[in-house]
Amino acid sequence: MNLDFSDDQKALQDQVRRFLAEKCPPAAVRAVLEGPEPYDKALYAGLAKLGVLGVAIPEEYGGMGLSHLELCLIAEELGRVIAPVPVSSSIYLAAEFLLQAGSDAQKARWLPKLASGEAVGTFAMVEGQGRISADKVHATVQGGKLSGVKSPIPDGDCADFAIVAARSGAGRGESAISLFIVDLTGPGVIRETLTTIDPSRSYAKLTFDGAPAEPLGGEGDGWRIAAQIQDRAAILMAFEQVGGADRALEMARDYALERMAFGRPIGSFQAIKHLLADMYVSATLARSNCYYGAWALASGSSELPVAAATARVSATQAFQHCAKNNIQTHGGMGFTWAFDCHLYYRRSNALALALGSLSTWEDLLIERLRGANTEAA
Amino acid sequence: MDFEDTPEEAAFRTKARAWIAANAPKHLEAELKRAGFASSGVESEDPMAASKAWQKKKAESGWACLHWPKEYGGGAYSPIERVIWGQEEGVYGSLSGPFIIGHGMCGPTVMAWANEEHKERLLPPLASGEEIWCQLFSEPASGSDLAGLRTKAVPADDGSGDWIVSGSKVWTSGAQHSQWGLLITRTDPDVPKHKGLTMFFLRMDSPGVDVRPIKQANGQSGFNEVFFNEVRIPDSQRLGAVGQGWEVSLTTLMNERLSIGSGMSTGFPELFQFCMDAEIDGRPAVDDASVRSRLAQFAVKQSGLKYTGMRAITALSKGQTPGPENSIGKLVAGATMQELAMFALDLQGQAGVIQDADSPMNARFQAMLLRSPATRIEGGSDEILRNIIGERVLGLPGDIRVDKTVAFKDIPTSGRKS
Numbered sequence A: 001m002n003l004d005f006s007d008d009q010k011a012l013q014d015q016v017r018r019f020l021a022e023k024c025p026p027a028a029v030r031a032v033l034e035g036p037e038p039y040d041k042a043l044y045a046g047l048a049k050l051g052v053l054g055v056a057i058p059e060e061y062g063g064m065g066l067s068h069l070e071l072c073l074i075a076e077e078l079g080r081v082i083a084p085v086p087v088s089s090s091i092y093l094a095a096e097f098l099l100q101a102g103s104d105a106q107k108a109r110w111l112p113k114l115a116s117g118e119a120v121g122t123f124a125m126v127e128g129q130g131r132i133s134a135d136k137v138h139a140t141v142q143g144g145k146l147s148g149v150k151s152p153i154p155d156g157d158c159a160d161f162a163i164v165a166a167r168s169g170a171g172r173g174e175s176a177i178s179l180f181i182v183d184l185t186g187p188g189v190i191r192e193t194l195t196t197i198d199p200s201r202s203y204a205k206l207t208f209d210g211a212p213a214e215p216l217g218g219e220g221d222g223w224r225i226a227a228q229i230q231d232r233a234a235i236l237m238a239f240e241q242v243g244g245a246d247r248a249l250e251m252a253r254d255y256a257l258e259r260m261a262f263g264r265p266i267g268s269f270q271a272i273k274h275l276l277a278d279m280y281v282s283a284t285l286a287r288s289n290c291y292y293g294a295w296a297l298a299s300g301s302s303e304l305p306v307a308a309a310t311a312r313v314s315a316t317q318a319f320q321h322c323a324k325n326n327i328q329t330h331g332g333m334g335f336t337w338a339f340d341c342h343l344y345y346r347r348s349n350a351l352a353l354a355l356g357s358l359s360t361w362e363d364l365l366i367e368r369l370r371g372a373n374t375e376a377a
Numbered sequence B: 001m002d003f004e005d006t007p008e009e010a011a012f013r014t015k016a017r018a019w020i021a022a023n024a025p026k027h028l029e030a031e032l033k034r035a036g037f038a039s040s041g042v043e044s045e046d047p048m049a050a051s052k053a054w055q056k057k058k059a060e061s062g063w064a065c066l067h068w069p070k071e072y073g074g075g076a077y078s079p080i081e082r083v084i085w086g087q088e089e090g091v092y093g094s095l096s097g098p099f100i101i102g103h104g105m106c107g108p109t110v111m112a113w114a115n116e117e118h119k120e121r122l123l124p125p126l127a128s129g130e131e132i133w134c135q136l137f138s139e140p141a142s143g144s145d146l147a148g149l150r151t152k153a154v155p156a157d158d159g160s161g162d163w164i165v166s167g168s169k170v171w172t173s174g175a176q177h178s179q180w181g182l183l184i185t186r187t188d189p190d191v192p193k194h195k196g197l198t199m200f201f202l203r204m205d206s207p208g209v210d211v212r213p214i215k216q217a218n219g220q221s222g223f224n225e226v227f228f229n230e231v232r233i234p235d236s237q238r239l240g241a242v243g244q245g246w247e248v249s250l251t252t253l254m255n256e257r258l259s260i261g262s263g264m265s266t267g268f269p270e271l272f273q274f275c276m277d278a279e280i281d282g283r284p285a286v287d288d289a290s291v292r293s294r295l296a297q298f299a300v301k302q303s304g305l306k307y308t309g310m311r312a313i314t315a316l317s318k319g320q321t322p323g324p325e326n327s328i329g330k331l332v333a334g335a336t337m338q339e340l341a342m343f344a345l346d347l348q349g350q351a352g353v354i355q356d357a358d359s360p361m362n363a364r365f366q367a368m369l370l371r372s373p374a375t376r377i378e379g380g381s382d383e384i385l386r387n388i389i390g391e392r393v394l395g396l397p398g399d400i401r402v403d404k405t406v407a408f409k410d411i412p413t414s415g416r417k418s
Helices: A007-023 A026-034 A041-050 A068-080 A087-101 A104-116 A222-258 A270-299 A304-335 A341-351 A358-376 B007-023 B026-033 B047-060 B079-113 B116-127 B245-258 B268-277 B289-317 B324-347 B349-353 B360-375 B382-393
Strands: A121-124 A140-142 A145-154 A161-168 A177-183 A189-193 A203-216 B133-136 B152-155 B163-170 B180-186 B197-203 B209-213 B224-233
Touching (some): A007 A068, A026 A341, A087 A121, A087 A161, A121 A145, A145 A161, A161 A203, A222 A270, A270 B324, A270 B382, A304 A341, A304 A358, A304 B289, A358 B289, B047 B079, B079 B180, B079 B197, B079 B245, B180 B245, B197 B224, B197 B245, B268 B360, B289 B324, B324 B349
Parallel strands (some): A140 A161, B133 B180
Antiparallel strands (some): A140 A145, A161 A177, A177 A203
């Protein structure tokens, strides 16, 4: 039994951690939060140069050709510093869609650019309020032209292209959905930046009016492929969340050691100590569930759907739990703009919704456990 | 990353599996699968006799106390081999219940602190299950605050060097079945609390020892109260120096933390099955959105414990000492079990109040509801475990103490205010 990463993988993680400690301090996150840029372009270029973006992309497409285990650990480090870069959109999603469903020509055209950071991709499924379902996808492709509105789309205002889920031809429900690659810099696309709870990442409303759309994968296969890729991305996102949870816990712990009240460090009070112990518990459970997810992702196990939902539910809760109690531990100081607590609080709540909300994944988890149970019986 | 054995581990597993297949009491398998809280599930014969028979058989073939040295009746196997054995032993492992405290805590303490003659006398029959041990630590007035114990040992006034012990212990599992007890006493009330303690072992049939079962809140009687009325203990049965009892007790408590498996059960698989079978408005309960949300919460806790256990086994397999992440097991399992039981009863509607043979799953959730408060207390309460995590894992400072530097006799207690 070996439910751990290898020494080589940990060495790579360590290298990425040191790079991010230098290049992505909280000030870099604030610069995006408060400034006009959609993401930290210098940081993104640095990550590309380090090989981080293409770590799981095959060498023939300009990547490093390593496994998704390495990508999991990189995700953890990006989450730890809540990096203001579009890695989740471009790498966990767009690159994975291309790898799993793209034609040779599509892979050759886009993957090297995603690995080098020269291009950014994203994924556009959601259309407004409520839980997503196939029936709620109204965007339509006719005669190779896409029309409809997708919102909120992470990195929609800065991505070069999007993998868009839309209806094409006849059919109902999930089998009516197909995927298309759409150039977001081309004609028929209006992008509006959205105001969100986490401005350290950017979101946009995309309005398509006859935008040229190139099919990705088979017609009617869109929902199935998207579900598969979102499971894979959910595991990577869960690693980001665990990284963020760990950092929020560390911030709270450091402050509890340093802040004096009633003549003693506040960490000596059980009210604070037990709050932090519970944060440690949720972060640890989430980490263990993420390792299960990493194993499923890297081994291509049939348990991947269960593992993805498990990791995702657990990590979403852990990051939200740690981020909110980090503010609580800091007391009034934690609610100031100057302290970094709110950066983690914002990110934890934004990530809780990306790829589908907590209740969506809870539902998926039980549906899948039920399927696994029925199969076993 | 994989769930496979190394070649050496696989070889050990094959060997263990073959021996178990040839020797396990298969006629008890069905009963053992129904094991409930604090019982092996054996009903067709005397459960203690069944436990002792299996332990003796294991000892005769070198499968008892896998982690102990051979000269004391153990198997001298590695920690990871012990884990593999546990996986292979499966349901038969619940027959080991009566020996857990002796093998896991008392034995290692004797091994660390007793002289050679005592070790040779005491450990082999403990390993083979012929003799059972209990741990006489907690008292009515000192649970979490163990060092506040009051059972006193004073030198006999006849010049024999013996000690005379008076007082009482409580929450003593298995005392009624035990031949030996590991006993911590106060020998000096005039020094600070941790400095005045001394550890002994004694025969449980010593004159003046009175074991009385405690009727627990759930109606069962797994624990006892043990009274000591001027019990005489030879000085040769002292472990460690006079006044060193706290240090000796830490050996015992540390060993408690080393017993790891693949995560404690929370009752989730049973709840999931129940939700597949039970109906809400004519549809399976598992179809209900609010049920799903709660189930998912329990599922990720169960899974998190399972994989935390596997990470610990991985560390063992690499020869590392498992990290403090293992201290979360009981903290999570106890609270989850309690919430899960309440939820299962809620799903049964007003009939959830019934605890009889007709209750779903043989009233398992009702029993769980009534037993779970103890899980949150025994072997370190939730609050003590949070202190351990806060102080030893996260490095937070200890609470400010008013009882560490004053003589024990001057510390205010519930019955003696300052």
